[in-house]
Structures are given as structure tokens and as C-alpha cells.
Amino acid sequence: MRTKKIVSVLLCALLLWPGATAVRARAAESGTLKMIAYNVSGIPVVGGFQGTSFTTTNDRAAKIGRLLNGTDVDFIGTEEDFNGHKYLAAEMTNYPNRSSTSGGLAQGQGLNVFSTHPIYNVTRVKWNVEYGTFSGSMDALSNKGFLYCLMELLPGVYIHVINVHMDAGYEPLSVLARADNFRQLAAFINDDLDDGRALIVQGDFNFKFKRMLKDDMLGNLLDPAGLTDVWAEVYNNGITDVEDPDYDWDAAGDDLDRILYRSGDDLSLTAVAKTVPELTGENGERYTDHDPMLTEFTYTVTGSLPAPETLTVPSPVNEAMLNFKEVLWTFVRLLQGILGIFELPYLAYQGVEMLANGKMP
Numbered sequence: 001m002r003t004k005k006i007v008s009v010l011l012c013a014l015l016l017w018p019g020a021t022a023v024r025a026r027a028a029e030s031g032t033l034k035m036i037a038y039n040v041s042g043i044p045v046v047g048g049f050q051g052t053s054f055t056t057t058n059d060r061a062a063k064i065g066r067l068l069n070g071t072d073v074d075f076i077g078t079e080e081d082f083n084g085h086k087y088l089a090a091e092m093t094n095y096p097n098r099s100s101t102s103g104g105l106a107q108g109q110g111l112n113v114f115s116t117h118p119i120y121n122v123t124r125v126k127w128n129v130e131y132g133t134f135s136g137s138m139d140a141l142s143n144k145g146f147l148y149c150l151m152e153l154l155p156g157v158y159i160h161v162i163n164v165h166m167d168a169g170y171e172p173l174s175v176l177a178r179a180d181n182f183r184q185l186a187a188f189i190n191d192d193l194d195d196g197r198a199l200i201v202q203g204d205f206n207f208k209f210k211r212m213l214k215d216d217m218l219g220n221l222l223d224p225a226g227l228t229d230v231w232a233e234v235y236n237n238g239i240t241d242v243e244d245p246d247y248d249w250d251a252a253g254d255d256l257d258r259i260l261y262r263s264g265d266d267l268s269l270t271a272v273a274k275t276v277p278e279l280t281g282e283n284g285e286r287y288t289d290h291d292p293m294l295t296e297f298t299y300t301v302t303g304s305l306p307a308p309e310t311l312t313v314p315s316p317v318n319e320a321m322l323n324f325k326e327v328l329w330t331f332v333r334l335l336q337g338i339l340g341i342f343e344l345p346y347l348a349y350q351g352v353e354m355l356a357n358g359k360m361p
Contacts, residue, residue, distance in 0.1 A: 032298055032299075033298075033299055034073035034296050035297070036077070036294050036295075037077045037202040037258075038293070039079040039080050042057065042060075042061055042110065043057070043080060053287055055287070060084065061084030062087040063287050064088055064288065065088035069094050070094075071277060071294070075114070077114075078163075079110060080165070081108075083104040083105060086101070097114070098314065099112045099113050100314055100316055108143065109142070109143050113149055122147065122149045125145045126143050127177075129177045129181065130177055131173045134337075135343045136167075137174060139174070146164040146188075148160070148161070150311070153299070157266060158305075159197060160198070163203045164181075164202070166181045166182070166203075170211060170213055182215065182221035189227075196265035196305055197264040198264035198267040199264070200260070202257075202293075207256065207258065221260075225262075229260055231255070235253050253276075255291065257291065259271075264305075265303055267300070267302060274293065274295050275293075276291045279292050
């Protein structure tokens with residue numbers, strides 16, 4: 001009997017302990033997280049083919065920045081954010097937490113993030129495999145890959161976030177490169193992000209399930225990394241296997257720009273919406289050849305995890321050094337262009353295939 005009384009007293013003391021009350025309160029927290037992935041077409045060219053408005057790269061970037069700044073979302077990931085980034089970022093005053101540019105097209109990755117929540121540990125990773133100088137989609141002319149950061153959603157509650165831009169094109173060598181991109185990303189997730197925290201991956205995947213190509217995002221990324229595709233979750237009853245008899249071939253929204261996610265040990269995520277916001281000028285002008293993708297999650301705190309060992313805030317870049325490197329990288333790209341002549345037979349083969357079959361091989 002005495003033992004039972006002691007146990008009862010200890011239990012009461014534990015429940016009344018302020019720390020225990022805080023844990024119970026934290027576990028009840030919930031809310032909404034809105035994110036945009038947007039390919040801003042920051043390639044240094046002049047012409048309306050980047051959208052519907054004939055304008056310069058810097059002016060286009062500034063206009064997109066103003067539109068994004070008014071979206072009232074929590075987190076924005078930009079792709080093809082090469083030249084003109086300074087003008088885009090200057091307009092996004094509502095997003096004080098952001099990455100620093102990695103440079104223009106010659107040396108840059110073209111990926112950046114803007115957040116209302118604190119972000120830490122920004123890391124850039126280049127793809128191991130890329131294809132195309134003249135052929136493909138000329139992916140080898142930049143340092144494409146993915147950008148990782150850790151976002152603090154609530155005090156002490158962190159989410160892994162990755163912004164990506166996969167190899168483009170759907171001829172055989174580009175498809176093989178993109179499949180390798182998927183495998184490289186899955187390996188990074190499994191090896192480096194295994195601390196039990198939730199994860200969101202968004203960006204320009206250059207992938208549609210309906211294409212039925214050998215890049216196979218399901219087998220090379222979704223299944224190995226335990227990720228869910230938001231489009232499938234919202235529009236296709238969670239089905240990503242095109243061989244499933246219940247796969248809906250008429251479901252809208254199977255776009256190149258995508259978002260994937262998984263819940264964590266301390267945070268449950270649920271995708272509730274995937275929409276295309278109307279980010280246009282006063283007269284309907286479009287400033288890029290991509291649609292922005294807005295995803296809305298609801299979240300609930302389900303537990304607690306130890307704080308990360310390291311939290312490093314993004315540091316500004318040395319613009320003079322960045323400009324110097326851009327000049328050096330431009331010479332590298334010129335050399336690549338000269339060597340790229342060896343791709344011409346493959347390029348000719350693609351043309352023959354297209355003429356013969358009415359489509360790319």
C-alpha cells in the first residue's frame with residue numbers, strides 16, 4: 001500500500017511539473033503551412049518567350065519578386081534563379097530569411113529559398129550526372145542540383161526542406177540523367193536526413209507520371225525515400241503507379257513542378273491543396289514559361305526531438321568574388337561549347353527519330 005502511495009505522489013508531481021505541461025501543450029499545436037515552388041526563368045536573355053511580356057532579365061526578375069512578395073505564403077523556393085536574382089530578392093521584403101545567390105548562369109545553381117520562418121544550414125549539392133551542351137536541354141551549361149535547408153516552423157520544431165531542379169528533356173540520355181538525379185537525392189535523404197524530422201521536397205522535377213519514361217520517380221525516389229507526391233495525394237487518390245487500374249489518366253495537375261513530403265516523429269503533415277496562383281501583371285502579362293505551384297499543408301505537433309547540434313544562419317556572399325568567378329566560369333562554358341560539338345551526331349539522331357516517329361525518342 002505504501003509503495004502505491006509513493007508511485008501516486010511521483011506521478012502527480014510529474015504531471016504538475018512545468019516541463020511536462022509544456023510538452024502536452026506543444027503536442028497539441030497545429031496550423032497551416034503554405035509553400036510556393038516557382039521557376040522564375042532567370043536566364044540572361046531578352047524576349048517574350050520567357051513569358052508573354054518582352055522585357056529584360058532584371059526587369060522581369062523585379063516584377064516576379066513583387067508578385068511573390070504579395071502571395072502571403074510561408075516559404076518560397078525559386079528555380080532558374082540565375083541572373084537577376086538581386087532584383088528579385090530586393091522586392092521580397094516580406095521574406096527576411098533567405099539563401100544567398102550562387103551566381104549567374106555560368107556558375108550558379110539557380111536555386112534559392114525565401115521564408116517567413118527562420119532557416120538554417122543552407123547547403124547546395126550538384127548533380128553527379130547531367131546531360132547536354134547542344135543536345136538535351138543544355139543542362140550541362142549550369143551547376144544544377146538541389147538546395148537543402150532546415151526551417152524552424154515553431155520554436156524548437158524543425159522541418160527539412162529541399163528545393164530541386166532536375167535534368168530536363170525527355171530524350172534517352174536526359175531521361176537517364178534525371179533517373180540518376182532521383183537516386184542521388186534519395187541517397188542524400190536516407191543518409192543525411194535520418195533524424196526523424198519531417199521533410200518537404202519541392203521544385204522543378206521536369207517529370208510527369210503520364211510520360212511513362214524510364215526516369216521512374218516512383219522507383220528511384222518516392223519509394224526509396226518514403227515520400228508522398230502531393231499531386232497524387234490531392235488529385236489521384238494517392239496513386240502514383242501508372243499500372244494501377246485505378247490510376248486516373250484524366251486527373252489535372254500532373255505538372256513538371258511538384259512537391260513531395262513525409263511526416264516526422266515530432267510533426268504530422270497533411271497535404272490539403274495544390275493550386276496554381278495567378279501571378280501576372282496588371283494586364284495579365286506572364287514573366288516566365290512556368291506556372292507557380294502553391295501547396296498548402298496542415299500540421300500537428302505530435303512529439304519532441306532533440307535540438308539540432310548545429311544551426312548556421314545563411315551568410316551574405318562576396319559580390320566582387322562572385323562576379324570574378326562568373327567571368328572564369330564563362331570561359332569554362334565556352335570551352336564546353338567547343339567540346340560539345342561531339343554531341344552533334346546524337347543531336348542529328350534525335351532529329352531523324354522525331355521526323356520518322358513524330359516525337360522525340
